[in-house]
Amino acid sequence: MTGEEILAEVMNAVIEGEEELAEKWVQEAINQQIDPLEVLNNGLTKGIEIVGKKFADGYYFLPDMLLGAKAMERGIGLLEPLLVGEKRKAAGKVIMGTVEGDLHEIGKNIVVMMLKTAGYQVNDLGVDVPAARFVEAVRAEKPQVVGISALLTTTIARQQEIIELLIEEGLRKEVKVIVGGAPINQRWADEIGADGYAEDAMRAVDLVRNLLKN
Ligand code: B1M
Numbered sequence: 001m002t003g004e005e006i007l008a009e010v011m012n013a014v015i016e017g018e019e020e021l022a023e024k025w026v027q028e029a030i031n032q033q034i035d036p037l038e039v040l041n042n043g044l045t046k047g048i049e050i051v052g053k054k055f056a057d058g059y060y061f062l063p064d065m066l067l068g069a070k071a072m073e074r075g076i077g078l079l080e081p082l083l084v085g086e087k088r089k090a091a092g093k094v095i096m097g098t099v100e101g102d103l104h105e106i107g108k109n110i111v112v113m114m115l116k117t118a119g120y121q122v123n124d125l126g127v128d129v130p131a132a133r134f135v136e137a138v139r140a141e142k143p144q145v146v147g148i149s150a151l152l153t154t155t156i157a158r159q160q161e162i163i164e165l166l167i168e169e170g171l172r173k174e175v176k177v178i179v180g181g182a183p184i185n186q187r188w189a190d191e192i193g194a195d196g197y198a199e200d201a202m203r204a205v206d207l208v209r210n211l212l213k214n
Pocket of ligand 1: 045048049051052053055056062065066068069101102103104105106107108110111146147148149150151152153154178179180181182183197198199200201202204
């Protein structure tokens with residue numbers, strides 16, 4: 001089997017929501033020494049994007065989306081140790097979470113994983129995180145960066161709420177704020193006064209690196 005065929009099987013396992021097949025084919029990709037990032041981007045992520053499209057088009061329902069997410073998470077579980085590698089001295093501290101009312105975590109988890117790979121210490125607050133919890137974590141843990149993920153057009157306003165609360169509490173100058181998630185763009189980031197926006201996990205790492213240089 002070629003690498004491309006294996007990646008297609010990984011993608012199909014996510015589309016079909018087959019956790020065990022996702023594990024089988026990701027393991028096969030690892031055995032064939034396919035770059036783990038390629039398995040993530042051209043196998044698992046491609047699959048979940050198609051799941052999202054089928055949902056938007058009315059062919060898939062919520063349980064199908066959930067099964068796709070579970071298959072993707074199983075695959076990521078196998079890739080994570082290969083991507084994160086050994087622990088190094090922390091390059092900086094980042095707090096990350098998905099906003100209140102939003103349960104989407106796969107993208108945020110990938111950003112967390114990539115930041116750890118790049119040597120950052122990351123405290124992942126999880127999903128459905130209230131603004132006050134972000135602010136409390138900034139106060140208590142003094143990170144250099146706080147990352148806020150949102151995947152729903154109905155929850156992106158929460159990113160702004162967190163920035164406003166940081167201002168109110170006198171903490172805004174203490175921390176850089178980055179935002180991301182499928183509905184987010186640079187214009188929104190500028191509008192709410194974030195320090196940066198990243199379209200994907202690799203760019204999020206570059207963004208953090210650049211912000212901490214200045
Ligand atoms: Co939902 N969902 N979902 N969902 N879901 C979307 C987002 C949607 C676009 C599907 C669609 O209609 N096509 C749609 C949102 C529409 C909108 O608001 N515009 C949607 C909807 C409507 C919903 C529900 C409301 C459905 C319902 O109940 N009727 C519901 C909401 C629940 C809630 O949150 N309160 C819901 C539920 C779910 C599941 C729970 C079933 C599941 C999530 C499971 C989980 O996360 N454990 C789910 C899934 C899987 C999806 C899709 C299919 C995939 C999301 C994903 O994981 N993508 C999604 C469709 C899609 O996005 N194409 C969809 C893969 C991931 C790698 O990409 O998350 O974009 P992404 O992350 C990227 C970048 O965005 C970026 O880097 C990541 C990696 O490269 N990034 C950052 C993300 N965060 C960042 C932070 C940063 C920087 C970069 O700095 C801080």
